[in-house]
């Protein structure tokens with residue numbers, strides 16, 4: 001028994017080391033550039049693939065293996081520099097969400113490039129020379145390579161400490177991490193600093209990936225798997241804090257090692273649960289500090305102009321078309337139309353908290369999923385009809401928003417985004433692992449509409465009615481006192497509080513409203529597809545919603561509607577026409593971030609003003 | 612007494628920002644809080660309206676203890692304030708800024724159906740008219756000149772018929788003629804409506820022309836108090852403040 005615990009503890013340490021390698025790079029990059037780099041997981045994956053290629057093609061032996069690993073890490077470092085110079089350098093001043101999204105675009109592109117270069121199958125790497133065997137600890141065999149990994153973490157931490165405390169460059173990095181204004185004062189050096197920091201962080205990610213090849217197979221899912229764990233570690237430790245990342249990596253590594261023994265059913269939730277608890281108790285992580293400059297003092301938001309007569313006319317015409325045309329369409333087109341109607345509501349609900357509320361949500365799919373599961377679970381366990389399911393959907397989502405929102409709306413910026421992500425991952429893993437209730441990965445099937453709504457046309461009209469009504473309600477709320485109060489809290493929390501506005505309650509209620517709306521969309525989606533899966537709550541669905549809002553333009557009220565139309569249509573076309581749709585989508589995201597930061601509606605508005 | 616403050620203390624880390632400030636302001640009276648930069652004037656204001664919790668001391672509004680309440684609660688009890696660095700809603704028009712205060716006063720913030728644009732603007736316009744900003748009612752606050760923003764803040768602060776006005780450097784960023792006009796207006800409104808006014812100001816012309824009484828702070832401590840002519844002659848005040856060249860203009 002005791003031996004068992006020891007072995008478990010040791011493997012926990014080994015995972016902690018690997019986690020730390022990835023997380024340290026992420027946290028150093030964040031500390032200096034303030035960018036939350038989603039693509040860090042992709043760099044890790046690239047490191048593993050490159051190491052696999054190099055090690056298997058170089059001559060066997062120490063030089064071949066370790067040389068291959070080191071070369072892989074350095075190449076990844078150069079890729080990181082490329083990303084920094086070509087992309088990130090242009091968007092350091094953009095809102096956080098845009099940066100997050102841009103790096104997500106890189107994730108998509110790297111996924112397809114890796115697929116092209118290495119194929120879809122898992123690759124098994126060679127063992128490390130000299131560390132192939134196992135050693136006996138208390139009579140139990142323990143792999144040597146794991147012991148080696150256990151040492152790597154502290155050694156890297158020590159080396160980084162020396163680098164940051166004993167070199168001039170390190171002093172600059174620490175100064176820039178501690179004080180934002182400091183970076184501006186660096187002048188010319190700033191570019192060099194950012195690029196070199198990115199190089200270091202990328203090397204660490206690449207090294208982390210490369211060192212995994214003797215341990216586990218290399219595959220295309222590594223990137224997102226590792227990035228979500230690395231996020232947890234970095235956020236729990238405190239963004240920008242190296243010792244924090246080390247501490248958090250130990251905590252998470254051990255928790256997962258022992259979690260498997262104690263709660264085998266909730267291993268996936270565990271890490272995110274820890275993150276949620278830490279953020280609720282210590283909003284800036286274990287060793288993190290509150291940002292030195294005021295968070296709220298960002299760019300001045302433009303006013304929401306009331307819709308011009310033209311916009312009204314176009315909107316009315318679009319709605320009229322959406323009502324008149326469908327009877328002449330085939331089933332496939334009706335399915336796409338239904339999905340578009342649902343996505344318009346989903347995007348509008350996210351925009352409600354992002355635009356007027358100024359809150360970044362990276363986990364909005366949770367409420368979409370609550371809606372879908374609310375309806376499907378009622379059907380599965382009580383045989384409830386569609387009408388009841390569609391009532392339960394907003395209720396379940398609203399309840400989820402009520403509980404999660406209570407914690408999320410207290411934070412701001414990246415931390416708020418990360419907490420919403422953590423809650424969404426908790427919801428996702430619950431759906432995934434609680435098989436008795438939710439059917440796990442197999443989902444819940446047979447979620448069909450009532451007989452009267454079974455034809456595609458009838459269901460489309462049902463979806464259109466509910467979605468249009470809910471979207472219009474959200475729009476009204478934006479222009480009503482409530483929406484103004486929400487914007488007041490975003491524009492100037494100080495003034496809002498000084499005229500009696502309780503920002504917390506306002507934002508909380510907005511969060512619940514948005515969740516309810518997303519829940520309606522989710523419920524409708526469940527009956528449209530006839531099934532419900534955990535993927536309804538996945539990160540990529542949250543990103544879909546973000547893309548729709550940002551594509552349309554977060555600073556306009558009609559933006560999300562336009563964005564949802566464009567995105568759903570585009571997504572559908574890309575998926576049908578190309579195998580490499582991720583590559584295209586990623587490229588589109590980058591183009592959007594670099595050239596249309598105001599989104600489609602923003603671009604149109606500018607055009608209208610000019611003419 | 613509208614406002615009674617007893618022995619207020621506040622430190623930030625090792626810095627004693629405010630130590631042992633007591634003051635009182637009667638209805639219709641203007642009390643000026645003056646002192647060099649960093650004397651603790653804004654910190655005092657922040658404790659009076661609830662933004663900061665005092666380490667020690669008590670604040671009473673019309674006899675009622677308000678120490679430690681949230682700013683929004685204190686506002687509802689009748690305390691309006693303007694900020695040293697103006698704080699308005701940049702994405703809203705001047706009129707809407709004032710309307711927000713009125714809507715909040717009427718406890719209608721959670722209404723999600725009727726548009727703000729359909730609200731009756733007459734009360735907000737009347738308030739803007741008083742501070743001379745009604746001509747600019749439709750402009751977004753984000754594009755206003757600094758002096759105009761200060762006026763808008765005054766209109767917002769007057770929206771809930773306050774018993775006490777806290778004005779942190781109300782005329783900073785204005786031309787000299789404007790300053791005198793705005794303070795005249797403030798004094799007029801205060802006397803007419805029986806509003807107690809506590810204000811800070813670096814322009815001594817404005818202070819000596821309009822304050823009924825003065826309280827001088829230096830490094831958190833009160834060093835003199837009294838009517839303008841007395842304070843002007845006080846040797847310590849001359850030494851730490853008036854003699855330093857801060858007599859005119861904004862430092």
Ligand SMILES: Nc1ncnc2c1ncn2[C@@H]1O[C@H](COP(=O)(O)OP(=O)(O)OP(=O)(O)O)[C@@H](O)[C@H]1O
Nearest residue numbers: 623626628646647648649650651652653654655695
């Ligand atoms: N939030 C804070 N944290 C730490 N120190 C603070 C804080 N607010 C004020 N201080 C310090 O308290 C002291 C008093 O500051 P305060 O802003 O009250 O001065 P002031 O009299 O308003 O000056 P000014 O005329 O420049 O507006 C200063 O030394 C200031 O640095």
Ligand SMILES: [Mg+2]
Nearest residue numbers: 652653654695
């Ligand atoms: Mg001040």
